[in-house]
Amino acid sequence: MTSTGAARVRSRRRAPLWAYLTALVLVPLLGVGALTxxxxxxxxxxxxxxxxxxxxxxxxxxxDAVRSSVEEEVVPALSLAVMDASAGTTSTGRTEVVAAAERQQDQITFDRAQRTTDRALALLPVGQVGAAAADRAADHLEAVRAEVEAAGLDVVDVYVAYLDVTKGLMNAERAAAAAANAEEAPLATAQATRDxxxxxxxxxxxxxxVPLFLSEQLSGGNPEGYAALSWxxxxxxxxxxxRQMEELSQSDLRVAWADGRDSTTFTAVxxxxxxxxxxVTSAAMTVDQxxxxxxxxVARSTLLADVLDVAVHDAQALAxxxxxxxxxxxxxxxxxxxGLLLLSVAGAFLLGRTVSRSLGLxxxxxxxxxxxSLVDVQVDGPWEVRTVSAALGSAVASLRRIQDQARAVARGDLSNALLDEPLPGPLGEVVHASVRQIVRSVRQREELQSALAHQATHDQLTELPNRGQALRLTAAALSxxxxxxxxxxxxxxxxxxFKAVNDNHGHAVGDEVLRVVATRLRDVVRAGDVVCRLGGDEFVVLVEPVAHEGDLLELAERLITSISEPIGAGGHTVRIGVSVGVAVSRDGIADADVLFAEADTATxxxxxxxRSRAEVFDDVLRAQLAERAELEAAIAAGLTNGEMELHYQPVVDVADDRVSGYEALIRWQRPxxxxxxxxxxxxxxxxxxLICDLDRWVLHEATRQLAEWRRVHPAAPDTPEPTMAVNISGRHLADRSxxxxxxxxxxxxxxxxxxLVLEVTETVLVDAPAALDNLAALRALGTSVAIDDFGTGYTSIGQLxxxxxxxxxxxRSFIGSAxxxxxxxxxxxxxxxxxxxxxxxxxxxxxxxxxxxxxADGCDHAQGYLLHRPLTAADAGALLARVRSTTG
Structure with a gap:
């Protein structure tokens, strides 16, 4: 490097640090100014x-004040029109003197209402939202008043004319409300303007x-110019x-609305x-009516105006x-x-000078x-500089510890306790922490694998082996x-x-009872015997070896006695019993399913x-199993021979008494x-x-039938179509097919x-968690899923x-329960x-x-004998045809 270049470098190095800091701070300061x-x-x-x-x-x-005033003119205006129309007749039953007095009183009322409307119109400032619409309404109103004064309009024309005026004002009022709601505002204000x-x-x-209704009443149909409208x-x-008034957000407004809504003034109309x-009635109304x-x-309009005043007051206050x-x-x-700009400039200058001196040292x-040279580091200067100095001092101390370890290694002193410590400094801590983390991860993986294996074979509620594990353990014992x-x-x-416990005390108490039962079962059986929970309120006890069948009956009696003792759960004392079926492997039985079926049959x-007794599987029950096998064969033959039939129970929309769907129910006419x-x-x-075969047949027939109904009785545009609910068994739902x-x-x-609505029982969702994956896949197809018989299983509301x-x-046990x-x-x-x-x-x-x-509870749909019994396909189709003709 030349001497000139070195001089330039030294010149640059001699530039003060505070100048760089000040220049650096100016950029964010400009940003602060722009942000401000x-x-x-x-x-x-x-x-x-x-x-x-x-x-x-x-x-x-x-x-709204203008509109309300205009509506108040309608009563005397109509009365005047009625009197003018009946002038010279005696059908009213009034004398000329009485009629003249009544007309004079109505004229006074009409004049007073006009003055009120004019004052309300005058309050609208020029250029305000809706002012143009108000001007047009005022011009139209003057023409209508002139016609009323001149008796140039009949009763219907008076109503139609005032309806035109109020319609323009209501449109302007709606536009003003929409304009207020369109402004970007905080949530509370936006909710108030929405109110x-x-x-x-x-x-x-x-x-x-009301005007449209009265127009039809007075004219005997829709008046001219309003044919497209109907009341x-x-x-x-x-x-x-x-109904949308239920969405009101302001508490005082909801109170005002509730008070007005429930008043006789409101409900009279x-x-x-x-x-x-x-x-309910279709008779034409009299003039007095x-x-x-x-x-x-008019009274209801005044009440609604009061409610609107509350909403406007809230929205104006928030805005x-x-x-x-x-x-x-x-x-x-x-x-x-x-202030930040000024303080930052001054602070940057002072900080730069202070930091530059400390950083130089x-x-x-x-x-x-x-x-x-591992020198002692002096800690001085601003907090940041002191922090850096302390960090450098710590680094020096760490280097000294590394130096001591290096010297120990160099001396061959490998037994030095210093070598057992982690490497000093941040690097040593990271290495040591990494080793600990690896060990911890391996242990966690082993624990997780053990936990997953346990969950796959055990019931989560009682920690007992589950059905699958029970079958495996039984098969091994038989071998x-x-x-x-x-x-x-x-x-x-x-x-x-047990169901009564759930119904009377809730599922939380039921779960606690199941845990107590599991504990009692484990306490009664021998050390080598196995207690398993099959699901719901069913358990099995696997006993091996068995010397005498009488030992099993004695064990069953002890189990019945233990479980029948009172159980304290959830602050309640409940009593339950247990029915026990006993099966023994005879004749070299090695099939766990057969042994389970025999014990189940005995139960x-x-x-x-x-109930609350024990029965042993014997020849009588073996005959029953044979009968069941015969019935299974008959079911299979019935499917093949067309003996099955579907009936359809309508599902009704509770709010409007409309048939919204059907549930397919299988029926069998066995020869x-x-x-x-x-x-x-x-x-x-x-x-x-076999249940899977039945499910497939019901699915095929039910969907075919609904498709046929849709073809023969197509729904009108924008009309909801009926659904078809089909029950899916737990076994079929767990099947990958x-x-x-x-x-x-x-x-x-x-x-x-x-x-298509697929109905599954909540017990299936609890006892067969693997079925949840198939259920999610079915929903992905676009079908709906319903939990059938909710309340009879163990699903909590929070699990939904x-x-x-x-x-x-x-x-139904909840619907019909007293x-x-x-x-x-x-x-x-x-x-x-x-x-x-x-x-x-x-x-x-x-x-x-x-x-x-x-x-009253807001239930969406209902089904039952009060509404419809299950119908044959022909009757259900006829019902759908009637519904279509009514809605069409």
């Missing part, structure tokens, strides 16, 4: 938006429906706006219109608060930004360390018994009265003969036996793979997937949010299901009072 300006500008925009929203809301109030829009919409609908359509719009809309309805309509907050925030931002010490020539026993336990006999009840053959099919089976029937029938389901069907608390439980289930976005179907509705309660 941007914030101030944004606050200005927000203030302007809030002011516009406030003005628009004020315009809504003024326009104004909702109330304004209801006011508009309320102002339309029935306006009534539908009004009821829709009425709705009762009349509802009677005509529902067909018309005038009475008009007065009630004004937003505007003031934005203005204050803008001033604060400007002041803070200016630190740089010298660092240079010595870099040359290998050992075959080799040794010893007997193996299996006790099948089914709890008695069934124990239940039939009084030589007649109709076989589903409860007699479905459980047999569920115990084997179920997704393809559903996809095949949908493709064969051409039925849209959304119209995690399940791939769309609909919840409440079991036990205390069941009605509240049904209401709770409905609310919880709606919270999780699920629709609700109530099963087994058989009494009108039940349907009334379900409607």
């Amino acid at each position: 300006w941007g914030i101030a500008r944004q606050r200005t925009v927000e203030a302007a938006s809030a002011a516009r929203a406030e003005a628009a809301v004020h315009a809504v109030a003024l326009l 104004v829009e909702l109330v304004a919409a209801l006011t508009q609908r309320a102002g339309q429906v 029935e359509n306006a009534w539908v719009d009004y009821t829709s706006a009425y 709705d009762d009349v219109l509802a009677a005509y809309a529902d067909g 018309v005038l009475s309805l008009v007065r009630a309509h 004004a608060a937003d505007r003031r907050a934005a203005d204050a925030s803008r001033v604060t931002a400007l002041a803070v930004g200016a 630190l740089a010298g010490q660092a240079e010595q360390v870099s040359r290998g 050992r018994g075959q080799r040794s020539g010893s007997m193996t026993g299996l006790l099948y336990l089914d709890l008695d009265g 069934y006999r124990a239940k039939r003969q009084g 030589g036996h007649g109709w076989v009840a589903p409860d007699d053959f479905i459980p047999v099919a569920e115990a084997s793979s 179920v997704v393809q089976d559903v996809a095949d029937v949908l493709a064969a029938s051409g039925l849209p997937p959304a119209l 949010r995690h399940m791939p389901v769309d609909t919840l069907k409440i079991d 036990e205390p608390g069941h009605e509240e439980l049904v209401a709770l289930i409905i609310r919880a299901a709606h919270t999780f976005g699920l629709t609700v179907v109530a099963e087994g509705v058989e009494e009108p009072a039940q349907l009334v309660r379900l409607l």
Whole structure:
């Protein structure tokens, strides 16, 4: 390097550090200034938006006042028109003197109403939102008044003319509310302006429906110029706006609405219109009835105006608060930004000078360390510099420890305790932490593998081996018994009265009872015996070896005695029993499924003969198993020979009494036996793979039938189509073929997937978690999923949010129960299901009072004998045809 270049380098090095720091700080300072300006500008925009929203809301109030005043003119105007029309006749029954006095009083009222309307119009400022519409309404109103004064309009024309005026004002009022709601505002203000829009919409609908209704009453049909409108359509719009009032956000507004909605002033009009809309009455109204309805309509409009005043007041207050907050925030931002700029410039200069001196000293010490001289580092200067100095000092200390370890290694002192410590400094800590993390990860993986293996073979609630593990353990025991020539026993336990525990005390208490039962079973059996939970309230005890069959009966009696003792759970004391079926491996039985079937059959006999007892599988039960095998063969033959038939029970929309779908129910007419009840053959099919064949047949036939109905009775545009619900067994749902089976029937029938509802019991979801994957895949096809008989299994309400389901069907035992608390439980289930976005179907509705309660609780759909019994395909199709003709 030349001397000139070295001089330039030294010159650059001599530049003060504070100058660089100051220059560096200037860039973010400029950013602070730009950010401050941007914030101030944004606050200005927000203030302007809030002011516009406030003005628009004020315009809504003024326009509504004008509209209300115009509607108040209708009563005297109509009365004058009626009197002018009846002048010279005696049909009214009034003398000329009385008629003249009444007309003079109506004229005074008409003049007073005009003055009120004119004052309201004068309050609208020029250029305000809706001012142009108000001007047009004022011009139109003057013409109408002149016609009324000159008696140039009949009763219908008067109503139609005033309807035109109020329609223009209501449109302007709605536009002003929409303009206020369109402004960007905080959530509370946006909700308040939305409230104004909702109330304004209801006011508009309320102002339309009565004039249209009276116009039809007075003219005997729609008046000229309003043929496209009908009061029935306006009534539908009004009821829709009425329901949307439930979305009001402001508490005082909800109170005002509730007070007004429940008043006789409000309901007087709705009762009349509802009677005509529902067909309760169709008689033409008299003139006095018309005038009475008009007065009630004006009173209701005044009430709605009061509610709108509350909404407008809330929205204006919030918009004004937003505007003031934005203005204050803008001033604060400007002041803070200016102060920060000034303080930052001064602070940058002082900090630069201070840091430069401290860093100069630190740089010298660092240079010595870099040359290998582990000097003591002086800690001085600003906090940041002291931090760097302390860090350099720690690094020097770490290097000294590494130096000591190196010296120990160099001396061959490998037994030095210093070598057992982690490497000093951050690098040593990272290495040591990495080793610990690796060890910890290996241990966690081993623990996780063990936990997963345990979960796959054990019941999560009781920690007992589950059904699959029970079968494996039983098969292994039978194999050992075959080799040794010893007997193996299996006790099948089914709890008695457990469902009542769930129904009366809830599933949490039921779960605790199951855990207590598991503990008692483990305490009674021998050390080598195995207790397993099959699911629900069913357990088995595997006993090996067995010396005498009597030992198994003695064990069964001890189990019955233990379980029958009172159980304390959830602050309650409950009692349950248990029915025990005993099966013993005889004749070299090595099939675990056979032994399970024998023990299960014995349990069934124990239940039939009084419960809380033990029964041993014998020749009689073996004959019953043979009978079951014969029934299975008959079911298979019935499927092949076309003996199965589907009946369809309609599902009804609770709110509008409309058939919204059907549930397919299988029926079997067995040759030589007649109709076989589903409860007699479905459980047999569920115990084997036959249930999958039945499911496939029902899926195929039900989807084909609904597709045929859709072809013969097509739905009108925008009309909901009926769904078809089909039950899917737990065994079929757990089978990997179920997704393809559903996809095949949908493709064969051409039925849209959304119209197929697959019903599964909640017990399946609890006992077969693997079925959840198939259920999710079925939903991915586009089908809906419903939990059938909800409340009879062990699913908690909180689990619903995690399940791939769309609909919840409440079991009939809850709907028809008269036990205390069941009605509240049904209401709770409905609310919880709606919270999780699920629709609700109530099963087994058989009494009108039940349907009334379900409607009050907000239940979506219902089915039961009160509504419809299961129908043949022909009758169900005829019902659908009637529904189509009615809705079409």
